[in-house]
Each structure stands twice: as structure tokens, then as C-alpha cells.
Amino acid sequence: MPIKLERKHAFPIALVPLMLAVGFILFKLFTASKVTNPETGRTHRIGLNPEQEQKLGLEAYAQVRHDEASKLVQSGSEVELVKLVTAKLAKAAARKGDIHYDWEVSVIRSAEVNAFCLPGGKIVVYTGILPVTQHAAGLATVLGHEMAHATSRHGAERLFRTEITQTLLGGVQGSLAQMDPVKRQAIMAALGAGTKYGNTLPFSREQESEADHIGLLYMARAGYDPQEAVAFWQRMDAQRRKGSTPEYLSDHPSHSTRIGQIEKWMPEAQKEFVQYNHAPAA
Numbered sequence: 001m002p003i004k005l006e007r008k009h010a011f012p013i014a015l016v017p018l019m020l021a022v023g024f025i026l027f028k029l030f031t032a033s034k035v036t037n038p039e040t041g042r043t044h045r046i047g048l049n050p051e052q053e054q055k056l057g058l059e060a061y062a063q064v065r066h067d068e069a070s071k072l073v074q075s076g077s078e079v080e081l082v083k084l085v086t087a088k089l090a091k092a093a094a095r096k097g098d099i100h101y102d103w104e105v106s107v108i109r110s111a112e113v114n115a116f117c118l119p120g121g122k123i124v125v126y127t128g129i130l131p132v133t134q135h136a137a138g139l140a141t142v143l144g145h146e147m148a149h150a151t152s153r154h155g156a157e158r159l160f161r162t163e164i165t166q167t168l169l170g171g172v173q174g175s176l177a178q179m180d181p182v183k184r185q186a187i188m189a190a191l192g193a194g195t196k197y198g199n200t201l202p203f204s205r206e207q208e209s210e211a212d213h214i215g216l217l218y219m220a221r222a223g224y225d226p227q228e229a230v231a232f233w234q235r236m237d238a239q240r241r242k243g244s245t246p247e248y249l250s251d252h253p254s255h256s257t258r259i260g261q262i263e264k265w266m267p268e269a270q271k272e273f274v275q276y277n278h279a280p281a282a
């Protein structure tokens with residue numbers, strides 16, 4: 001009977017796209033590992049192991065330094081301040097979980113109001129953000145938040161949500177430098193290398209919230225008054241209201257809930273501030 005024959009052939013053919021999609025999802029799930037954040041307890045999947053992620057972060061960092069070579073600030077008070085705050089926050093981050101990063105920071109002379117931290121702990125600060133951070137505690141707010149994106153492996157989480165991971169894991173592409181510019185740009189954007197490389201994959205609300213939370217704990221633990229985080233975000237918001245949205249906000253959208261959430265975490269941060277900085281001598 002012809003009808004039977006038709007059914008016999010039509011059935012599997014119609015299923016092919018679905019099978020491919022299921023296969024792709026299963027491949028992603030089996031090649032991904034689950035990580036639990038030591039600070040917040042949130043569990044998420046990532047598509048890269050720490051070595052792959054750090055290699056990629058290091059390559060992206062080299063690319064940024066290459067692209068901005070003429071604007072790199074080598075020494076001076078700005079570099080000293082940025083390095084000091086980074087070192088204190090790095091120590092604070094290592095207090096919980098298994099965070100052994102080779103932290104490094106570059107300062108770029110630019111009016112851009114921006115800063116970011118790549119996977120593996122490579123940080124870039126644009127001098128344009130310093131008038132907004134105003135002081136060490138303001139800078140600790142930004143760097144704590146950025147370092148939390150890295151320690152929480154948000155870049156790898158974002159990459160996992162794209163098909164780029166498969167290309168990377170397939171070993172087809174060697175390094176970032178050898179990739180075609182479009183792909184390189186997409187990966188740089190996913191890793192969070194600033195608006196210069198595109199903003200096609202902004203951090204999710206959940207990741208932003210987690211970075212705010214952990215960043216607040218890092219700064220408090222490092223000895224900076226966590227209340228300064230509220231003041232910093234208010235200054236940032238004031239810039240936006242004046243009509244000039246800072247690059248930092250276009251990459252990290254400002255939510256009306258942000259300050260409210262920070263206030264909610266404030267008692268926890270204050271506790272850490274006292275525990276790590278004013279504990280009575282044993």
C-alpha cells in the first residue's frame with residue numbers, strides 16, 4: 001500500500017532536524033561540567049575547563065594590550081592605586097572557594113568610562129572610570145564586581161550558551177590570534193572584553209546580580225566600606241541621567257533593582273568587613 005510506504009519514509013526524514021537538535025543539546029550537556037559558586041551557591045553549566053578558559057582569557061588580554069599598546073600606562077599613581085586595590089581584592093577572593101588566579105591588571109589612558117576582567121583574572125581599567133570611582137573604595141566596587149564575573153566563570157557560562165564553544169572544543173581553531181576576525185570578535189565579546197569588541201552578549205541579569213553580590217563581599221573582606229558601592233552606582237547613574245551613558249553601563253546595564261539588592265546584601269557584607277578587618281586578636 002502506497003500510503004504505508006510514504007509514512008515509512010516521511011517519518012524519519014521529518015525527525016532529522018529534531019534529532020540533530022537533540023544530539024547537539026546532548027553533546028553540550030555531556031561535554032559541559034557543572035560548577036557551584038562558593039560564595040552564592042548558584043550552580044551553572046560551563047562549556048570550557050579552567051585551562052581552556054584561562055588560555056582564552058590570556059589570549060584575549062594579549063589582544064587588548066596589542067590593540068591598545070600606545071595607550072598603556074606603565075607607571076604612576078593611577079597604576080599604583082589600581083594594583084593595590086586589585087591585590088587586596090585578590091586576597092579577599094582567595095578566602096573562600098578554590099580561587100588561585102594569576103591576577104594581572106593593565107591601565108589604559110582613555111576617556112572611556114570602563115573596566116573589565118577576563119577569564120583567569122586579567123583585568124583592564126580605562127583611566128576614564130577613575131573620576132567616577134573617585135577613591136580606592138569606589139574602585140574596589142568596580143574591580144570587585146569585575147573580578148567576581150571572572151571567579152564566577154561568567155564568560156565560560158556565556159560561551160556555553162552559544163555555539164562558539166563547539167568550535168573551540170572541536171580543536172578546529174588553534175588560538176584567538178589565528179581565528180577569523182568575526183569569530184575572534186564574538187569570543188572577545190562573550191568573554192567580556194569591553195564594548196570595543198561588540199556587545200552582542202551582555203551579562204545576564206542573574207550574572208550581574210551575582211557579580212554585585214560577590215563584589216560587595218570581596219570589597220568588604222578587603223577592608224573597603226561596602227556602603228561605598230551604593231555611592232558609586234549612584235554616581236554612575238548620575239552620569240547616565242546627564243545624558244552621557246558611560247561605556248561601563250552599556251556593558252553592564254543599570255537596573256533599578258541594583259541598589260535595592262545591594263542594600264539587601266549590606267548586613268552580610270558589613271559582617272564580613274568586621275570579621276576580616278576588625279576581629280579581636282586571638
Ligand SMILES: [Zn+2]
Nearest residue numbers: 203208211252
Ligand atoms: Zn557586570
